[in-house]
Amino acid sequence: MADGSSLDIAPGDDGALRWRRIDGTTGKLTHGQNDVWTSTAGWTPRPDGKDVSFTDCAKGGITFGGMAGQRIHFDVQEVEFKGEGGTRLVGRLILPEGKAKVPIVVLIHGSEHDSARIDDHMQRQLPAEGVGAFVYDKRGTGGSDGTYTQDYSVLANDAVAAVKEARALAGARAGRVGFRGGSQGGWVAPLAATRTRVDFVMVGYGLAISPLEEDREAVAFQLRLKGYDQATIDKAWEISDAIGLILSSQLTQGYEQLDAARNKYRNEPWYKDVRGDFSYLVLPYSADEVREKGKAFMFHTPWHYDSMAVLRKLTTPQLWMLGEDDIDAPSGETLRRLKSLQAQGLPITTALFPHAEHGMTEFQLQADGSRLSTRYSEGYMRMTIDYALGQWHAPYGASQVSYPRPAPGPAKTAQTP
The missing domain is CATH 1.20.58 (Methane Monooxygenase Hydroxylase; Chain G, domain 1)
Known part of the structure; x- marks a missing residue:
């Protein structure tokens, strides 16, 4: 955008689009008259005053709330690779343009059945900020073969294959390489990290319980x-x-x-x-x-999965980003367990985002007690980007951060905890 910030435009529901910014603001775009798209705040029906118009696709221009912007071009490689048992998986490596070495985040999906190559917005938001991303459709979803499963061991082996493929495609451009797992990916990513060498693991709203x-x-x-x-x-x-x-x-x-x-x-x-x-x-x-x-929901889920047994032996630096008000995967016991591992000297950093629920979205309560999401937590995406870059510039929004023991001193504030 004209102010130097990045803006992501993605497919939305029912023919709509969704915009997202690194600061956590987001909105739904609905096509109106004169090719102008009208925005509503978050997932609410409330207009936010941001009208959007596009040039033709070849030119890649946009006007967003009165500000001009131009499409960012990436280096993109589409790939097929083999997961556990030789299952054909499809993925995509997206790097910032150029020849410089960059960190790469391998994005591990949650329990969804949809295509990550279509729906995972981080595949663009990360490269727009100087971090490469490797996204792939897990087995049984999108363009990948195989049968959908929630067997964490199988999914972890697929993630190991994905990180190998990402490194091979990036070649000399591959810097720090690590996993980011959201939700169910919070079980898969640490397990995969015990089976291959990575430089970091990030977990978003995942769990250290079964x-x-x-x-x-x-x-x-x-x-x-x-x-x-x-x-x-x-x-x-x-x-x-x-x-x-x-x-x-x-x-x-x-x-x-x-x-x-x-x-x-x-x-x-x-x-x-x-x-x-x-x-x-x-x-x-x-x-x-x-x-x-x-019968339709028997996906080989390891119901008694022992997360702590995996985390106790994982020496890879980890960042866990949790929502304080997560109603689907409550963070309280997970945070307690992670702090116990921190006290044992394991390289785990935790960040608790207040008034955030599953997906790291903030919300407003409706009259019937239901929640209506308004935005992503401020600091969440910036923290994700900085951790991949090997930087640390706290504070990140209102998040409450707990560092590994011993905590970093003032001279280390610009380094990854």
């Missing part, structure tokens, strides 16, 4: 938001644990426990508020319905 523990933590967090006490949460955990047994046993056990808990508590005032990460998907259905409908 998927079963995630549901329990989500049940508790959500009930506390509604004012329920621990005694109530203990009762709700009977439901969550029964559902967890059903899923972790591949739909063979836990039905009697679930029926008993439902019969015991279905008339309690808090029963309607039990959600969790996956409990709400199972709770309304009978045992026969769960057995039938559940």
Whole structure:
């Protein structure tokens, strides 16, 4: 843009576009009259006064809220490579133009079924700020072959293949190379880092607990938001644990426990508020319905996955960026566990972003208690970029940062923690 900042324009929902800036501001663009696109703030319907117009694609010009801009050109290489078992995966390396050596972030997806090559905006935001990105469709999604899975070991081996491919494509331009995993990628990225050499690992709104523990933590967090006490949460955990047994046993056990808990508590005032990460998907259905409908969700998820066993042996520098108000993957227990690893001298930096939830978005509460996202947390993308670059220029928005032990002194503030 004319002021030297970068702006990303990406496909949105229902023919709309979405703009994003490094400071965390974002909006939805809807096509209007005279080829002018009108913006609404965040994911709200509230106009933000930013009208946008484009030149033809060949010229690559834009006017955004009255400011002119010009498309940034990248060095882009499309590639096919082989993941675990020889599965064909498709990826893309995007580097800033030129011949200089740059850091490269291999982007590891979450649990989504969509194409990361289409949807992951970091593949452009990083190169626009001097950091290369390698993005790929995980197996069973987008243009990649194979069957969709949530087997972290298989996905970690695919990530190892991806980092190898990224280094080979970049050649002499490859500087620091590392992983960035979002959500479920927070389990996959550290595991992959134990299987190949990387210079750093970044995790966005991921967890250091198991998927079963995630549901329990989500049940508790959500009930506390509604004012329920621990005694109530203990009762709700009977439901969550029964559902967890059903899923972790591949739909063979836990039905009697679930029926008993439902019969015991279905008339309690808090029963309607039990959600969790996956409990709400199972709770309304009978045992026969769960057995039938559940088959579509058996993705080889390691329900009892021991994150801490992986993290204890990982000596690669890590940055964990967590949302304080994450309702899907509550960060409290994860942050406690990461701080215990910091105290043992492991190179882990944590950043807790206040009033941020899953996806590192801030939100406003609706009258019915639901959340409507307004923007990304300030400092989140800048922190991601700087960590990849090997720099550190705190503060990053309102994030609360905890450093490895010993904490860096004043002379190290420009270095990666």
